[in-house]
Amino acid sequence: MELFLQQCVNALQWGSFYALIALGYTLVYGVLRLINFAHGDIFMVGAYIAFFVSTAFLAPDGVFGFSRELSLALTIPLTMVFTSIVGVALERIAYRPLMRKGAHRLYVVITALMCGLILENGNLALLGASRKTLPTLLDKNIYSLGGVAVTNLKLWVIFAAAFVFVVLHFIVTKTRMGMAMRAVSWDKFALPLMGIPLERVIVFTFILGSSVAGLGGMLFAMSYPVLEPYMGAMTGWKAFIAAVVGGIGDIRGAFAGGFLLAFVEIMVAAFLPSTFRDLFAFSILLFILWQRPTGIFGKPLTTKI
Amino acid sequence: MLLRVSNLKAAYGKIEALHGISFHVEKGEIVTLIGANGAGKSTTLKALMCLTPPESATVTAGSMEFNGASIIGMETYRVVSELKMALVPEGRHIFGNLTVMENLQLASWSRKNENTDEDLRYIFDLFPRLAERARQRSDTLSGGEQQMLAIGRALMTKCSVLLLDEPSMGLAPLVMYNMFRTLKKLNADGLTIIVVEQNARLALRVADRGYVLDTGEIIAEGPAEELLRKPEIKAAYLGG
Numbered sequence: 001m002e003l004f005l006q007q008c009v010n011a012l013q014w015g016s017f018y019a020l021i022a023l024g025y026t027l028v029y030g031v032l033r034l035i036n037f038a039h040g041d042i043f044m045v046g047a048y049i050a051f052f053v054s055t056a057f058l059a060p061d062g063v064f065g066f067s068r069e070l071s072l073a074l075t076i077p078l079t080m081v082f083t084s085i086v087g088v089a090l091e092r093i094a095y096r097p098l099m100r101k102g103a104h105r106l107y108v109v110i111t112a113l114m115c116g117l118i119l120e121n122g123n124l125a126l127l128g129a130s131r132k133t134l135p136t137l138l139d140k141n142i143y144s145l146g147g148v149a150v151t152n153l154k155l156w157v158i159f160a161a162a163f164v165f166v167v168l169h170f171i172v173t174k175t176r177m178g179m180a181m182r183a184v185s186w187d188k189f190a191l192p193l194m195g196i197p198l199e200r201v202i203v204f205t206f207i208l209g210s211s212v213a214g215l216g217g218m219l220f221a222m223s224y225p226v227l228e229p230y231m232g233a234m235t236g237w238k239a240f241i242a243a244v245v246g247g248i249g250d251i252r253g254a255f256a257g258g259f260l261l262a263f264v265e266i267m268v269a270a271f272l273p274s275t276f277r278d279l280f281a282f283s284i285l286l287f288i289l290w291q292r293p294t295g296i297f298g299k300p301l302t303t304k305i
Numbered sequence: 306m307l308l309r310v311s312n313l314k315a316a317y318g319k320i321e322a323l324h325g326i327s328f329h330v331e332k333g334e335i336v337t338l339i340g341a342n343g344a345g346k347s348t349t350l351k352a353l354m355c356l357t358p359p360e361s362a363t364v365t366a367g368s369m370e371f372n373g374a375s376i377i378g379m380e381t382y383r384v385v386s387e388l389k390m391a392l393v394p395e396g397r398h399i400f401g402n403l404t405v406m407e408n409l410q411l412a413s414w415s416r417k418n419e420n421t422d423e424d425l426r427y428i429f430d431l432f433p434r435l436a437e438r439a440r441q442r443s444d445t446l447s448g449g450e451q452q453m454l455a456i457g458r459a460l461m462t463k464c465s466v467l468l469l470d471e472p473s474m475g476l477a478p479l480v481m482y483n484m485f486r487t488l489k490k491l492n493a494d495g496l497t498i499i500v501v502e503q504n505a506r507l508a509l510r511v512a513d514r515g516y517v518l519d520t521g522e523i524i525a526e527g528p529a530e531e532l533l534r535k536p537e538i539k540a541a542y543l544g545g
Contacts, residue, residue, distance in 0.1 A: 102358055102359045176410070176411070176414065176417070179403065179407055179410065179411050180411060180414070182400070182402055182403060183400040183402075183403060183411055185402070186400045186401055186402045186403070187398050187399075187400055187401075189360050189394070189398060190394065190398035190399075190400065192356075192380070192381035192382040192385070193354065193381065193385060193391065193392050193394065193398070193459075194382075194385065194411055194412045194414055194458070194462065195382050195385035195386035195412070195414055195415035195462050196382055196411070196414045196415070197380070197382045198382070
């Protein structure tokens, strides 16, 4: 029982990473009907940005020589800002020109895939193959709750994911920009007719998705402090699958799918040989999609897209 | 002169849809463009809204002037927010996943610092049905109600020129008459209206002037009652 609870906590943490990445897939898909396959690598970029920013701040090696607390407090928003700049740059440089020319969505998706590879290999070329280690920003505390060991970092990760969910849910359901995002997902043609600049809505969506992925990358790097250029590839693919299983286009789905995938993965690894993990996880997801092709929260599209 | 279009040509790829049409609209008028399917009526309205491919044709020649200034190449959202021209598109295009109220609020986007209560009251006065259903998801509305919402939404942009593309499509006759009565009222309240219709008789009854389009060219124009009486128009567009 304790083992099970322990694994549940681990699954919540692991699922938080998936959820934070899946959100970016789902937000961009909701607005543009585009699967932004570079998004997993945006997560990787976020982790690296966190590395550079925190290393620059932190004493004794950093230029600024700040304390851990201050470095952490500054690294979070700066990582989110810089990561969203990368995300928006991709939209500007790669996707927008294609969509302006009326290119079929397939070409944009392939472009996204290439952009992801460029980010990975650009990183490799610029920084070399040596792995980076994120400096410690948070003193580790372990709490024991009825035999279940929980680190403060784990709690922060889970809390961050929950907080992001609440904030995004608020933005999408209650704000004008959120209203516009939902409107675009229904009918892109009519939005400019309301006097609303479509491209501003799209850029805002990329900012949201990328900054959340950046936060995810930073928290991931804090939890597993070894960074390498391909760290976003597999995790990104899994988060994408999580978004689809949850129902792509729906932020609740990103969370549901993320936590579900993490739960299955962790439980399989805990009670079966760990080599079974991905096979089992994806077989279960395949079964879910077989039963509900639109995902847990997805609704079949009744209108033209 | 509010709007002047001269020798406008527009093409979908290599296929030309408008072969150089000229027309004008004065402030406070109701002008109708009538014609058969594929005559270029919708293309004309979309061109006025500066919509571009893949939604619309590309303007290849000619001029479009709003209060004397060229609008070719302007971004659509600025046509709405700055020129105060709004389009009720064919097929309505309401945001079905938003409530009626949200649809209306969204349309006041470019007027974020203004109080819109007055306009909401005006719209709900015009269409009491929308007030009743304000909290309802708009894809649950009937066709007629959706058309009311599409018009209400356009009015929320505080437009001074309203373009309507086939507003009678799919409506029951009674609903259709009511809608045209509403257009008359809006016009009496100062709105300039350009309406594209297949139901030519109805459109000409409410309009001040009309233009008849045929395969991308204007083949007749004049005061509405004159067009209604012309034998060749009667034969071709008014069912004899």
